[in-house]
Amino acid sequence: xxxxxxxxxxxxxxxxxxxxxxxxxxxxxxxxxxxxxxxxxxxxxxxxxxxxxxxxxxxxxxxxxxxxxxxxxxxxxxxxxxxxxxxxxxxxxxxxxxxxxxxxxxxxxxxxxxxxxxxxxxxxxxxxxxxxxxxxxxxxxxxxxxxxxxxxxxxxxxxxxxxxxxxxxxxxxxxxxxxxxxxxxxxxxxxxxxxxxxxxxxxxxxxxxxxxxxxxxxxxxxxxxxxxxxxxxxxxxxxxxxxxxxxxxxxxxxxxxxxxxxxxxxxxxxxxxxxxxxxxxxxxxxxxxxxxxxxxxxxxxxxxxxxxxxxxxxxx
Amino acid sequence: xxxxxxxxxxxxxxxxxxxxxxxxxxxxxxxxxxxxxxxxxxxxxxxxxxxxxxxxxxxxxxxxxxxxxxxxxxxxxxxxxxxxxxxxxxxxxxxxxxxxxxxxxxxxxxxxxxxxxxxxxxxxxxxxxxxxxxxxxxxxxxxxxxxxxxxxxxxxxxxxxxxxxxxxxxxxxxxxxxxxxxxxxxxxxxxxxxxxxxxxx
Numbered sequence: 226x227x228x229x230x231x232x233x234x235x236x237x238x239x240x241x242x243x244x245x246x247x248x249x250x251x252x253x254x255x256x257x258x259x260x261x262x263x264x265x266x267x268x269x270x271x272x273x274x275x276x277x278x279x280x281x282x283x284x285x286x287x288x289x290x291x292x293x294x295x296x297x298x299x300x301x302x303x304x305x306x307x308x309x310x311x312x313x314x315x316x317x318x319x320x321x322x323x324x325x326x327x328x329x330x331x332x333x334x335x336x337x338x339x340x341x342x343x344x345x346x347x348x349x350x351x352x353x354x355x356x357x358x359x360x361x362x363x364x365x366x367x368x369x370x371x372x373x374x375x376x377x378x379x380x381x382x383x384x385x386x387x388x389x390x391x392x393x394x395x396x397x398x399x400x401x402x403x404x405x406x407x408x409x410x411x412x413x414x415x416x417x418x419x420x421x422x423x424x425x426x427x428x429x430x431x432x433x434x435x436x437x438x439x440x441x442x443x444x445x446x447x448x449x450x451x452x453x454x455x456x457x458x459x460x461x462x463x464x465x466x467x468x469x470x471x472x473x474x475x476x477x478x479x480x481x482x483x484x485x486x487x488x489x490x491x492x493x494x495x496x497x498x499x500x501x502x503x504x505x506x507x508x509x510x511x512x513x514x515x516x517x518x519x520x521x522x523x524x525x526x527x528x529x530x531x532x533x534x535x536x537x538x539x540x541x
Numbered sequence: 542x543x544x545x546x547x548x549x550x551x552x553x554x555x556x557x558x559x560x561x562x563x564x565x566x567x568x569x570x571x572x573x574x575x576x577x578x579x580x581x582x583x584x585x586x587x588x589x590x591x592x593x594x595x596x597x598x599x600x601x602x603x604x605x606x607x608x609x610x611x612x613x614x615x616x617x618x619x620x621x622x623x624x625x626x627x628x629x630x631x632x633x634x635x636x637x638x639x640x641x642x643x644x645x646x647x648x649x650x651x652x653x654x655x656x657x658x659x660x661x662x663x664x665x666x667x668x669x670x671x672x673x674x675x676x677x678x679x680x681x682x683x684x685x686x687x688x689x690x691x692x693x694x695x696x697x698x699x700x701x702x703x704x705x706x707x708x709x710x711x712x713x714x715x716x717x718x719x720x721x722x723x724x725x726x727x728x729x730x731x732x733x734x735x736x737x738x739x740x741x742x
Contacts (some may be wrong), residue, residue, distance in 0.1 A: 226703070227671040229649045235561040241637035242557065243550055246584060272617055 301379055303352045304359040308366055308375040312336070312343035317371035321347075326362060350380065352398070399458040408439070411460075415443065418458070438465055484519050496521065549591050552600040559672055560608060565640060566668050567612050569656040573640050579615055581636040583608045605673055606683040609665050616661060651710055655703040663699035666692060 271278060310317055321327060331350040336343060351359050359377045366372055399418045403411045408431045419427050428444040439462055460467045484492055489512045496510060511522040553560075561580065568576035586607050594603050656664055662684065669675045669683060681692045 226652065226707070229652055230562055230566055230668075230672055233558075233562050233565075235558045235639060238561070238637070238639040239554060239557045242553075242584070242639055245637050246550055246553075246588065247546065268617075272614075 303350060303380045304356055305378045305380050306349045306351065306359055306362055306366070306376070307347060307378065308372045309344050309346050310372050312345050314371040317369050318345075320369050321366075321372075324365065401458070401460045403439070403460050403462045411439075411441070415441070415458070415460070419445075438462070441467065443469060492519070492521065545591055546588070548597070549588060552597060553587075553604070556601050556604060559674075560604060561639060562672050563605065563668050564608055564612070566653070566656055566672065567608070567661075567665060568615075569653045569664065571615075575615060577636065577638070577640060579608065579611045580639065582611045582614070584636075586611065601673070602675065602679050602683060605669060605675070609669075609683055612665070613661070651707060654710070655706045658706050659699045659702050663695050663702070666695045667699040667703075670696060 310321070312318070327349075333348045333350075335346040335348075337346055338344075349362070351362075356379075363375060363377050366375055399422070401411070401414050401418065403414070406414065411431060412429045415429055416427055419425075424445060426446045430442040430444075432440050432442075441460065443458075458469045460469070487495070490507070492512055493507045493510045497507065513520040513522070560583075564580045564583070565573065565576045568579060583604070587604055590607075594600065656668075659667070666680055666684060669680045670677075675683065677689055677692050677696075680686075680696075681689055684692065686692055
């Protein structure tokens with residue numbers, strides 16, 4: 226098959242090549258080498274290191290993929306102190322209610338009937354970085370007789386999404402120092418802070434009170450707040466401090482049954498009793514009904530103090 | 542006293558024709574100018590690195606290895622040319638036209654066509670074996686392969702592909718010839734048939 230190629234003969238052109246080779250100065254070859262342009266060197270480098278380069282690309286792709294892959298991690302949100310006490314133990318209840326910190330955190334009280342005994346179950350949520358405080362409170366509670374099932378549980382949640390997304394679904398804290406801010410700057414700051422946390426369409430009105438204090442009214446669209454979440458905003462303005470808290474909680478099946486068949490007045494009385502907040506009156510509680518769905522809103526402004534407390538609860 | 546260039550030319554002389562054949566056949570898929578470029582670059586590289594060849598008895602395999610590498614570089618340049626204006630550095634001294642125009646018969650053309658259907662590595666391996674007369678071990682070294690079996694299978698694949706191609710081409714050629722014969726036959730028959738009729742008139 227290859228006889229044809231084998232028969233070819235180019236010996237007659239050897240003399241031409243010989244002349245060329247003899248005329249080819251070694252300095253010319255060196256010159257050619259020196260004149261190699263940078264991209265030729267690059268090309269040769271890529272060719273000779275193609276495997277390394279290919280592996281580098283694969284590694285880079287892996288790193289990018291690994292970075293963008295959703296990961297799960299335990300995130301500490303704070304601590305929960307929980308305890309139970311018999312409702313009839315008035316002495317212990319008085320001691321608990323007289324504690325200064327009892328109204329500062331997020332306190333949830335559930336009433337349970339166990340074998341005819343009314344048991345109050347307390348859950349106090351403390352923000353993260355207050356673990357030492359939680360330990361101190363546990364010691365104080367531990368000293369009160371009649372308190373049982375006292376425990377401090379770290380509030381962890383498995384996070385598989387970006388942290389900001391996580392915050393949107395829970396209560397987030399906003400602190401604004403408005404001391405040297407104009408009204409417009411304050412409006413912009415509040416709007417941007419709320420928007421950052423997923424609450425849009427907020428209307429803000431700021432006016433000056435008789436005593437020179439600035440009064441800010443924030444109108445938040447009903448649909449902006451998640452079913453399970455809200456925000457806790459503190460605005461510091463000179464020596465005054467204003468706190469606005471908007472929390473929404475979806476009730477359990479058990480809680481829903483408690484409201485079933487109850488009139489608005491009955492629900493209000495129940496809430497006042499359960500919240501055990503002397504500052505809350507019936508006219509502060511707003512109840513809306515949509516079929517079986519009961520929506521409860523409590524607007525509580527503590528007179529005489531610089532704090533305004535709002536609580537919104539939704540029970541299904 | 543002989544200098545390096547004299548020794549190089551002396552060693553090149555007996556291998557020259559085979560080197561040119563190898564280079565031209567390697568570039569079967571490409572133009573004769575490409576074959577000439579590969580040859581020129583190979584001469585330059587060989588001259589430049591001749592000092593590094595300690596065992597002069599291995600000149601042939603060393604030089605064919607350079608040709609093979611330069612051929613691969615030419616193919617890679619096609620890729621890089623898409624992105625960068627790359628090209629091999631040229632000498633100021635113009636390289637002579639070493640491939641004189643040779644009229645190729647049908648067999649030669651068919652063989653070159655068959656060589657163009659196999660891969661570059663397969664073509665290089667089979668040409669090194671057939672034209673260069675290298676052993677499988679030497680081809681393995683020239684092609685920088687790790688195992689002998691890969692060269693063996695490369696050679697076997699190349700032969701099979703070429704054989705299949707040539708058989709197919711010959712079959713097509715035979716069909717064409719047969720068709721032409723039938724056509725010519727019909728015309729002849731018609732002419733013969735018509736002759737007595739005209740004679741009688």
